[in-house]
Amino acid sequence: MADAPIFIGAAEVADLLQYGALLPVLERALVDFSKHDGMVVQPVRSTVPVDKHNGFLGVMPAYMTESDTLATKIVRFYHQTAFGTSSHQATVLLFNPSDGSLRAIMDGTVITEMRTAAVSAIATKYLKPDRLETLCILGSGAQAISHYNTFTQMFPFKQVRVWSRSRESAERFAGQVQGQVQVCTSAREAVLGADVVITVTMASEPVLFGEWVKPGAHVNAVGACRPEWREVDDALMKNAVLYVDSKEAALMESGDVILSGADIFAELGEVVKGTRPALYEKTTLFKSLGMAVEDAATAKLVFDCWLAKKKPKL
Ligand SMILES: NC(=O)c1ccc[n+]([C@@H]2O[C@H](COP(=O)([O-])OP(=O)(O)OC[C@H]3O[C@@H](n4cnc5c(N)ncnc54)[C@H](O)[C@@H]3O)[C@@H](O)[C@H]2O)c1
Numbered sequence: 337m338a339d340a341p342i343f344i345g346a347a348e349v350a351d352l353l354q355y356g357a358l359l360p361v362l363e364r365a366l367v368d369f370s371k372h373d374g375m376v377v378q379p380v381r382s383t384v385p386v387d388k389h390n391g392f393l394g395v396m397p398a399y400m401t402e403s404d405t406l407a408t409k410i411v412r413f414y415h416q417t418a419f420g421t422s423s424h425q426a427t428v429l430l431f432n433p434s435d436g437s438l439r440a441i442m443d444g445t446v447i448t449e450m451r452t453a454a455v456s457a458i459a460t461k462y463l464k465p466d467r468l469e470t471l472c473i474l475g476s477g478a479q480a481i482s483h484y485n486t487f488t489q490m491f492p493f494k495q496v497r498v499w500s501r502s503r504e505s506a507e508r509f510a511g512q513v514q515g516q517v518q519v520c521t522s523a524r525e526a527v528l529g530a531d532v533v534i535t536v537t538m539a540s541e542p543v544l545f546g547e548w549v550k551p552g553a554h555v556n557a558v559g560a561c562r563p564e565w566r567e568v569d570d571a572l573m574k575n576a577v578l579y580v581d582s583k584e585a586a587l588m589e590s591g592d593v594i595l596s597g598a599d600i601f602a603e604l605g606e607v608v609k610g611t612r613p614a615l616y617e618k619t620t621l622f623k624s625l626g627m628a629v630e631d632a633a634t635a636k637l638v639f640d641c642w643l644a645k646k647k648p649k650l
């Protein structure tokens with residue numbers, strides 16, 4: 337009989353996951369996914385609308401042959417949540433690929449926060465390699481915090497600006513993170529002149545407009561994961577060089593891509609592998625939707641770190 341699955345909670349996941357180890361694992365997952373050679377199996381996520389309660393349940397399975405990783409994430413994202421509860425909550429199930437038995441159940445909320453910020457950072461590393469002075473974050477929730485932490489660790493920004501729908505939540509954000517943050521009264525004020533812009537909102541209408549974005553800047557558009565939702569206007573979608581995590585998913589799930597009719601230039605994994613160019617002298621936009629392979633690769637890393645920690649020291 338297979339061993340009972342282990343449980344790894346949020347605090348332990350946060351303790352085990354380090355960006356230094358996570359970034360190369362994610363780069364490899366992006367490259368393997370974008371080879372489209374049959375070695376990675378990842379259907380576009382199934383999303384169940386829970387209309388009565390203004391929410392969604394997403395199921396995200398993946399199998400990666402080379403690293404022999406089989407996992408699925410189950411994620412809920414709700415618009416209105418009781419005060420103090422996160423809009424996104426997730427669990428990852430990691431299986432033994434050889435017999436399909438369940439190996440581990442782990443918190444997926446921290447995984448989602450860290451791997452999403454890490455993938456945006458990878459996009460930024462390739463698509464905006466220099467002149468990183470001003471970072472702008474639109475939104476002030478969980479992803480805003482994980483992006484702030486990752487970006488200020490990885491890049492030498494001199495100034496970070498934040499805008500959120502309510503000044504109160506932007507100020508709460510500024511008080512939560514380490515380091516100086518300029519709280520802006522409008523999204524326009526936050527975006528003008530920024531080298532890198534990150535949109536991490538639950539908006540369903542554009543909050544970022546092309547006319548504000550400095551030519552040559554890089555944008556990570558992380559929210560708006562439904563076909564009818566927008567975070568970015570048509571002008572930016574059409575004028576920027578558009579990179580995505582998955583072309584298939586972008587054409588099914590991203591309102592910004594579908595409704596603007598913008599042409600997709602490349603997948604991020606193709607850029608990391610070097611089969612498509614990083615046109616960093618132009619204005620670039622990475623449309624992130626989040627992929628199951630990112631969760632599977634991260635969960636395997638967490639599990640391997642957990643095993644290494646449990647091994648008795650000789
Ligand atoms: N691409 C990915 O891999 C990925 C992964 C996780 C989350 N996300 C998306 O990132 C976004 C942020 O997630 P989060 O976990 O930080 O959520 P959160 O609920 O913690 O924060 C949401 C932020 O959006 C703001 N907001 C809500 N409605 C808005 C509106 N109409 N206009 C402007 N701002 C609005 C809130 O004030 C808050 O600052 C969501 O759209 C989420 O679905 C993407």
Ligand SMILES: O=C(O)[C@@H]1CCCCN1
Pocket residue numbers: 394411413424448561625626627
């Ligand atoms: O990839 C993810 O985990 C998230 C789930 C919620 C919707 C946006 N993408």
